[in-house]
Amino acid sequence: MANILVVDDEKEICLFLRHLLSDKGHIVTICTSRQEFDQTKNDGTFDLAFLDVRLPDGNGLEILKDLKSIQPFCKVVVMTGYSTVKTAVEAIKLGAYDFIEKPFDDIGDIEQLTERLLTDGAVPSQDHVHDLAARIGCFIGQQEEMNQLFSLAYKFAQKNVTVLIEGETGTGKEVLAHFIHEASLRADYPFIGVNCGAISEHLLESELFGHTKGSFTGAAKDRKGFFELADKGTLFLDEIGEASLTTQVKLLRVLETGEFMKVGGETVLRSKSRVVAASHVDLHNAVSKGSFREDLLYRLDVVKLTIPPLRKRVQDIPLFIEDYLRRHGFKLMFTEETLELLMSYNWPGNIRELVNVIKRAVALAEGETSIITPEHLPQKITQHAPGVLETAAAISPAVPKSTGFDSFLDQWQQEIRDMWKSEDITELQLVLDSIKKLETETIQAFIDKSLRKTVGNRKKAVEGLGITMRKLRYYLNEKK
Ligand SMILES: Nc1ncnc2c1ncn2[C@@H]1O[C@H](COP(=O)(O)OP(=O)(O)OP(=O)(O)O)[C@@H](O)[C@H]1O
Numbered sequence: 001m002a003n004i005l006v007v008d009d010e011k012e013i014c015l016f017l018r019h020l021l022s023d024k025g026h027i028v029t030i031c032t033s034r035q036e037f038d039q040t041k042n043d044g045t046f047d048l049a050f051l052d053v054r055l056p057d058g059n060g061l062e063i064l065k066d067l068k069s070i071q072p073f074c075k076v077v078v079m080t081g082y083s084t085v086k087t088a089v090e091a092i093k094l095g096a097y098d099f100i101e102k103p104f105d106d107i108g109d110i111e112q113l114t115e116r117l118l119t120d121g122a123v124p125s126q127d128h129v130h131d132l133a134a135r136i137g138c139f140i141g142q143q144e145e146m147n148q149l150f151s152l153a154y155k156f157a158q159k160n161v162t163v164l165i166e167g168e169t170g171t172g173k174e175v176l177a178h179f180i181h182e183a184s185l186r187a188d189y190p191f192i193g194v195n196c197g198a199i200s201e202h203l204l205e206s207e208l209f210g211h212t213k214g215s216f217t218g219a220a221k222d223r224k225g226f227f228e229l230a231d232k233g234t235l236f237l238d239e240i241g242e243a244s245l246t247t248q249v250k251l252l253r254v255l256e257t258g259e260f261m262k263v264g265g266e267t268v269l270r271s272k273s274r275v276v277a278a279s280h281v282d283l284h285n286a287v288s289k290g291s292f293r294e295d296l297l298y299r300l301d302v303v304k305l306t307i308p309p310l311r312k313r314v315q316d317i318p319l320f321i322e323d324y325l326r327r328h329g330f331k332l333m334f335t336e337e338t339l340e341l342l343m344s345y346n347w348p349g350n351i352r353e354l355v356n357v358i359k360r361a362v363a364l365a366e367g368e369t370s371i372i373t374p375e376h377l378p379q380k381i382t383q384h385a386p387g388v389l390e391t392a393a394a395i396s397p398a399v400p401k402s403t404g405f406d407s408f409l410d411q412w413q414q415e416i417r418d419m420w421k422s423e424d425i426t427e428l429q430l431v432l433d434s435i436k437k438l439e440t441e442t443i444q445a446f447i448d449k450s451l452r453k454t455v456g457n458r459k460k461a462v463e464g465l466g467i468t469m470r471k472l473r474y475y476l477n478e479k480k
Pocket residue numbers: 137138139140167168169170171172173174175176238280351352353355
C-alpha cells in the first residue's frame with residue numbers, strides 16, 4: 001500500500017486515477033489546484049505523485065520543484081497533453097521520473113508504471129543507460145551534461161514522440177539516434193538512416209516514400225521506400241535541414257497523419273515508424289531564413305536533444321581513447337603529453353575527427369611500439385600546443401581577441417542606440433564614423449579568428465576567408 005498524490009484540475013482525471021489506484025489498495029490524495037496542493041503538500045509522506053503540468057492557478061513545474069524539495073524520495077510522473085510534451089523534457093530534467101500523455105490510451109501502461117515505480121528494484125537506473133550504450137559501442141563519458149542527455153534520450157526512447165537531435169558535425173547524432181532506437185520498444189524492427197543532404201530531391205523522395213513502376217525513367221519496378229521498410233522501427237533523417245521545401249511538405253504530412261504516397265502512386269499508405277531527425281544547422285535560424293518550414297520544425301521539435309561539441313568535454317577524451325582501444329582490442333597506451341595535446345586541441349570535426357586521429361596513431365605505432373607519443377599525432381594537433389596560439393596572436397597584435405570583439409559589439413550597439421535615442425539631431429558624420437569603425441573592427445576580428453584557427457598559417461587563412469594575400473596584408477596594415 002502506498003501514498004499517492006494526484007494533482008490535476010481535470011476532475012475526471014483525478015476520479016479516474018483515484019478509482020484505478022485505490023482499487024490496487026493505495027491511498028490516493030487529490031488536489032485540483034495549486035492552492036489545494038499548498039495546503040496538502042506537508043500532510044504525510046507521498047511515495048508517488050501524478051502531476052498535471054498545466055494548472056489554472058499555477059505551473060506544474062513549480063509544483064514539481066516544490067514537491068522534490070520537501071519530499072525528495074517521492075517519485076513524480078508528469079501528465080501532459082501533446083502540446084505540452086516539451087514541458088515533460090523540462091520536468092524530467094528537474095527530477096520527474098517519467099511522463100504520461102493525456103488522454104490515457106492504455107490503462108495497463110499506468111498500472112505497470114505505478115507498479116514499477118513503487119517497487120524500487122525495478123526502477124531503471126543510470127546503469128541501464130550505460131549498459132545499453134556499452135552494448136552498442138556508444139560512449140557516454142563522465143560529464144554531467146552527457147549523462148543527462150543520454151538519460152533523457154533513454155526515457156523518451158520508450159515514448160511515441162519525434163526526437164530532434166542537434167549538434168555540430170561528427171558529435172555523434174547518428175550514434176545517439178541508434179541508441180534511442182535500441183532503447184525503444186522498436187528495437188526488434190529496422191533502424192534506417194538517410195542523409196537528406198547527400199542525394200538529389202527527386203531521389204530522396206523516391207528513397208523515402210518509394211516509387212511505382214514507370215513513375216520516372218529507370219523505375220523498372222515498384223519499390224518500397226524507407227518509411228515502408230522501417231515498418232514499426234526508426235527512421236533517422238540526418239541533415240533534415242537540407243531537404244527541399246517540397247519534400248518537407250511530404251514529411252510534414254507523414255508526421256501529422258502517418259500517411260504518404262509512393263512517387264507516381266495513387267494509393268495512400270500508412271507509416272508506423274518513428275522519426276528521429278538531426279541537423280548540424282540551427283533549424284530555427286533556417287526557419288527565419290525561409291529555407292525550413294516552421295510547421296515541420298514544430299512537429300519535429302517535440303523533444304530536442306543537443307549534443308555538446310567535443311571541445312566542451314575534453315576531459316572525457318582519455319576515457320574515450322581507453323574505451324576505443326579496449327573495444328577494438330588494441331594493447332596500446334597514450335602518454336600523458338599526448339593526451340594533454342589532444343585535450344588542448346579544439347576538434348572542429350568532433351568525435352569523428354578524434355576517431356580518425358586515434359586510428360592514424362594506432363596505424364603508425366603498429367608493429368613498432370605500444371606507446372603512443374606526440375610523434376604519432378598529426379601536425380595540426382602538435383602545433384596547436386599552448387604557445388603556438390600566442391604566436392598566432394602575435395602575428396596581428398593590433399587585432400582584438402574574439403571575446404574583446406564581443407564586448408566591442410556590445411559597446412558599438414550601445415553607442416548607436418544612444419545616438420538614436422538622443423532628443424537632439426545627430427550629426428550624420430558621427431554615425432558614418434561609427435559604422436566605419438564597426439567595419440574595420442569586424443574585418444580585423446574575423447581575420448584574427450582565421451589566423452588563430454589556422455595557427456598563423458596565412459595561406460590557409462586567405463583560402464578560408466576568400467581573399468588575396470595582398471588584401472590580407474592590407475587589412476593587417478602591412479600595405480605592400
Ligand atoms: N558517443 C559515441 N560513442 C562512440 N563513437 C562515437 C560517438 N559519437 C560519435 N562517435 C564516432 O564518431 C563518428 C561520427 O558519428 P555520427 O555519424 O553519429 O556523427 P554525426 O553528428 O551524425 O555527424 P554528421 O553531422 O556529419 O552527420 C561515428 O562513426 C563514431 O565512430
